[in-house]
Amino acid sequence: MTILVCNTPFDPWQELARHQQALEQCGRYGATACFVGTLRDFNEGETVAAMTLEHYPGMTEKYLSAICAEAAQRWPIIDALIVHRAGEVTPNDTLVLTAVWAAHRAEAFAACRYLIEELKTRAPFWKHETLKAGARWVEHNTPG
Amino acid sequence: MISVKYFASLRERMGRAEDRIDAMHARSVAEVWAEVARGAPWPANMLAAVNHAYANAQQQVYDGDEVAFFPPVTGG
Numbered sequence: 143m144t145i146l147v148c149n150t151p152f153d154p155w156q157e158l159a160r161h162q163q164a165l166e167q168c169g170r171y172g173a174t175a176c177f178v179g180t181l182r183d184f185n186e187g188e189t190v191a192a193m194t195l196e197h198y199p200g201m202t203e204k205y206l207s208a209i210c211a212e213a214a215q216r217w218p219i220i221d222a223l224i225v226h227r228a229g230e231v232t233p234n235d236t237l238v239l240t241a242v243w244a245a246h247r248a249e250a251f252a253a254c255r256y257l258i259e260e261l262k263t264r265a266p267f268w269k270h271e272t273l274k275a276g277a278r279w280v281e282h283n284t285p286g
Numbered sequence: 287m288i289s290v291k292y293f294a295s296l297r298e299r300m301g302r303a304e305d306r307i308d309a310m311h312a313r314s315v316a317e318v319w320a321e322v323a324r325g326a327p328w329p330a331n332m333l334a335a336v337n338h339a340y341a342n343a344q345q346q347v348y349d350g351d352e353v354a355f356f357p358p359v360t361g362g
Contacts, residue, residue, distance in 0.1 A: 179362055195361070196293060196294055197361070198291070198293055198335075198338075198354060198356070200338050201335055201338035201339075201354070204338050204339070226361065226362075237362065238361070238362050258362055261361055261362050262359075262360075262361055262362035263359070264340075264359065265359060265361045265362075266293070266335070266354075266356065266359050266361070267359055267360065267361025267362070268293060268294035268295075268356070268357065268359060268360055268361075269360045269361075270294070279294055279295040279357070280360045281357070281358070281360070282358060282360065283360050283362065
């Protein structure tokens with residue numbers, strides 16, 4: 143299980159490839175499921191020019207690790223990866239990557255969904271949007 | 287001492303990122319809030335953590351603890 147909070151842009155597909163190449167369980171996993179979250183240039187009727195992702199260092203890593211461990215207890219998965227961006231981002235930047243490797247797709251999809259949904263409700267991140275005119279804190283996530 | 291941290295819109299509202307208070311002045315999360323907010327009521331939707339774990343207002347706090355207050359999280 144790997145979790146990473148990074149303050150600079152990352153390419154989710156490179157992260158996926160790098161992680162999968164390093165997996166030692168070749169031949170055991172038949173399914174890789176992933177979710178990639180990307181910053182839109184619109185939200186709740188406003189044009190979004192940029193966004194700042196604030197987080198609580200220490201607590202963030204603790205909860206991302208706990209969420210991975212919970213997924214591994216609930217489903218027979220082989221490995222999981224979470225990469226989450228922090229700091230200044232602009233539209234089309236990747237915000238988050240969650241990925242799961244498992245023997246079969248059912249547990250891979252279910253566990254990957256669990257990672258992103260739990261992360262959104264429990265990991266201490268906050269979004270501050272820069273709009274065309276002004277700025278605002280995002281008060282709630284959009285429904286899954 | 288108890289270290290108190292604020293994040294996001296609550297940090298802006300408080301006008302500072304952290305405080306340190308004497309542990310003698312607060313025995314629970316609610317009492318920590320009362321101390322740093324000078325009696326202002328607990329804001330609607332505000333969340334709290336003690337030593338990096340979510341906590342309710344009644345949770346006890348001790349000397350050396352780190353308490354944090356913040357709005358609902360919006361990651362992902």
